[in-house]
Amino acid sequence: MGTRSWLQRHQVATYAVAVGLAVGVGVGRPERAGFVQRLIEPVLAVLLYVTFLEIPFVRLRRAFTSGRFVAAALGMNFLVVPVVVWTLTRVLPRESVVLVGALMVLLTPCIDYVITFAELAGGDSERIVATTPALMLLQLLLLPAYLWLFMGADVAAVIEAEPFVEAFLTLIALPLALAWVTEAWATRSSRGRSWQAAMGWLPVPMMGATLFVVIASQLPRVQESIGRIVAVVPVYLAFLLVMPVIARLAAGVFGMDAGEGRALVFTSVTRNSLVVLPLALALPAGYELAPAVVVTQTLVELIGMVVLVRAVPAWLIPEPPAGRPNPDESHDG
Template sequence: MDLKRALRRRQVAAYAVAVALALAVALGRPSAAPVVERFIDPVLVVLLYATFLEVPFVRLRRAFTDGRFLATALAMNFLVVPAVVWALTRALPASPAILVGAFMVLLTPCIDYVITFTELAGGDAERITAITPALMLVQLALLPAYLWLFMGREVAAVIEAGPFVEAFLTVVALPLALAWLTEAWATRSASGASWQGAMGWLPVPAMGATLFVVVASQVPRVSESIGQIAAVVPVYVAFLVVMPLLARVAAGLVGLGVGASRALAFTSVTRNSLVVLPLALALPAGYELAPAVVVTQTLVELAGMVALTRIVPAWLLPDAPERVSRDSIRGGE
């Protein structure tokens, strides 16, 4: 328990160390990138398993019955976000590889470390965890449609449903099922309860390991193409600024509580870069820059999350008043 508390208190520092070590490996031994890349999916599974264990399923089912939050989160991610992305990407170069990478990552809401960052900001992580399957399934269905709308039929045809389905089953459904089985085991067995308790220290190391393998395996791609993909950085930064503000407005319009409002802000701004990356890596010849564009978003977003976990609870959505209302929005302007 002491270890768990210590890790949680120092988790931002732990993530910074993981990224620093990954950068050292990426720059010092770029030839190791293909080997490290093989560990992306396994560490993602471990991360999500540990994350899902944090939320008891009896409360998870209750959170999933909140239709108002679910509807608002879906509207933000699949109506508001596409409009914002379309506007922001008008300034990008007309390179299919860069545009596909940017659209793939910005149009897909996060289903993994969004839970951790929501919890860090004092948001309702249970609601985020509850809607994770819905977010994944809807993005699976809509991403090809958005690519067709934004870039045309030929580019949309490049994105196959098979890898996305495989990613969902492997990276989301598998750890979710394992977490459910673990919780059921823990309610019936002392050894199961002991195992579940021991897993309480795992989320922070698992997140650190995930960041390490992603950065160490993909930064060489970014460093080799930095001149071409630098244009996406302002777009990613603008997205980090705009979406929490729009989420605050939406939360006020539907009358969400503070915890749910913070959760809405983080699900609206965090993107699915870790899950989308294997899809970007599977794109055909001519799209070699797309993975680098996705990884660039990961690096920008991680820096932004460090700031947002402080800005959201301290300024954007503070603890008082307890509910975000139209009056509070007008008062904060």
């Protein structure tokens, strides 16, 4: 328990070290990028497994009944976000390859490490877990529609469903099932309880490992194209600044408590870059720069998340003062 609490208190320093090491490897040993990239999915799957173990499944079952949160999350991601993205991307060059990469990543809500970030910020992460099937299905259906609306039919036609489905099965469904089995094992066996307790100190180190493998593997790709993609960085930064504020306002409108509000912030701001990257890599000739545009968002967002896991609970959505109740939770259903 001591190690676990120490890691939680020093999580930002842990992530800073991971980012520093990743930059060192990405710049100093770019030839290792291919090997490190192959580690992204396994590392992310382990991260999600240990994160799911932090969520009691009785609470997860209850989260599936939260119609208020689901409505807010879907409305933010598929109604509000597209308007914000369209507005922010008006400043980008009309070069389609840069714009398509930015639109692909900004229009798709995260379904994986958002759960970890929400948990680290004291958010109601089981609400996000319960919403992930709808988020995955709707982004799969709506991304081509949004690309058609923003860029035309030729771009929309190149989006395929397979990477989305594969990512959901390997990064959400499998870790969630394993966590459920582990929790059931822990209720019946002292070995299971010992295993679950040992896994309890892994979320922070695994988040650091995720930061490392993503940045170290993708930084060389960004370096090669930095001159052309630098224009998207202000857009990504603006998105990170604007969406938490809008989500905070929406949480107030929906009467959410602190945990739900923080979860809404993170599901509104984090994007599905690790799932979209295979889509960008599979684009036809002429779109070779799109993966670098997606990766740039990954780098900006991951560093931004290190700030938001502290800023959201400390400033944007703090706990209510002692003696002041949270908003009435009877709106769920």
